[in-house]
Amino acid sequence: MSVRTRFAPSPTGYLHVGGARTALFSWLYARKHGGQFVLRIEDTDLERSTQESVDAILEGMAWLGLDADEGPIFQTDRFDRYKAVIAQLLEKGLAYRCNCPKERLDALREEQMRNKQKPRYDGRCRYAGVGADEPHVIRFRTPSEGETVIDDLVRGRVVVPNAELDDLIIQRTDGSPTYNLTVVVDDMDMRISHVIRGDDHLNNTPRQVHIIRALGGEPPRYAHVPMILGDDGARLSKRHGAVSVMQYKSDGYLPEALLNYLVRLGWSHGDQEIFSVKEMTELFEIKDINRAPS
Numbered sequence: 001m002s003v004r005t006r007f008a009p010s011p012t013g014y015l016h017v018g019g020a021r022t023a024l025f026s027w028l029y030a031r032k033h034g035g036q037f038v039l040r041i042e043d044t045d046l047e048r049s050t051q052e053s054v055d056a057i058l059e060g061m062a063w064l065g066l067d068a069d070e071g072p073i074f075q076t077d078r079f080d081r082y083k084a085v086i087a088q089l090l091e092k093g094l095a096y097r098c099n100c101p102k103e104r105l106d107a108l109r110e111e112q113m114r115n116k117q118k119p120r121y122d123g124r125c126r127y128a129g130v131g132a133d134e135p136h137v138i139r140f141r142t143p144s145e146g147e148t149v150i151d152d153l154v155r156g157r158v159v160v161p162n163a164e165l166d167d168l169i170i171q172r173t174d175g176s177p178t179y180n181l182t183v184v185v186d187d188m189d190m191r192i193s194h195v196i197r198g199d200d201h202l203n204n205t206p207r208q209v210h211i212i213r214a215l216g217g218e219p220p221r222y223a224h225v226p227m228i229l230g231d232d233g234a235r236l237s238k239r240h241g242a243v244s245v246m247q248y249k250s251d252g253y254l255p256e257a258l259l260n261y262l263v264r265l266g267w268s269h270g271d272q273e274i275f276s277v278k279e280m281t282e283l284f285e286i287k288d289i290n291r292a293p294s
Helices: 017-032 051-064 075-091 102-114 179-189 199-214 245-250 255-263 277-283
Strands: 004-007 036-041 070-074 095-098 137-140 147-152 156-161 169-171 194-198 221-225
Touching: 004 017, 004 194, 017 036, 017 051, 017 194, 017 221, 017 255, 017 277, 036 051, 051 245, 051 255, 070 075, 075 095, 075 137, 075 169, 075 179, 137 199, 147 199, 147 221, 156 199, 169 179, 179 199, 194 199, 199 221, 245 255, 255 277
Parallel strands: 004 036, 036 070, 194 221
Antiparallel strands: 095 137, 137 169, 147 156
């Protein structure tokens, strides 16, 4: 199997060190195995995505030397493809229209929280036959029985009962596709073999696996890497200081120094502390990524 990895940031801000580490791990794995590294810009959030952020991401990747074999590929250029896939799911009965108002969904969530239940959509519109000419979202019909097993390359075996998953929205009222739909279609179309990403995406993985299988595809191998934490134990964010990649350049750091810092955040090889890019490429293995946050 040809190794194909991807880095898929959303252009809603600069390239931060957490994203850069994910990009580095994905780049290293592709280079180590003679594969391809794809850069995808997930810009479907039209309200928050900006050209300035796209430029900052591309600038950061270029400065670090993380060259892509394909891309940048923009999701906004693929809306027709997403609509075709959603239509296919509707036609096969694997998705349905839902016109539940926000007030009902809010009340349902509040009731479930009071009852100490996991908030989830109750499937009211599954068989309601909501028409296409009225305001609606489109939901994926998630299997309600059985379980989804993810053999994660970092976390190990993860088992999720399907009863805990609800029918997620794959198309908003305005007709735009949602993240979990677009990422699945892109990973399938781009023949991505390994998805290396932050473990904050682990909850999305069983949902994405269901959509992939509904479309007749085979899920990629997943590797969910732990978060990078600040000094206070919270997830690293802007309030912790200089987390922008280009801030390090402005402060006089060499890209090789930042790459060495990033690769050591959650990955190790014996007692070695300093690695050249060539050494990183030769030595990097997903199995050596730590499970604990950095």
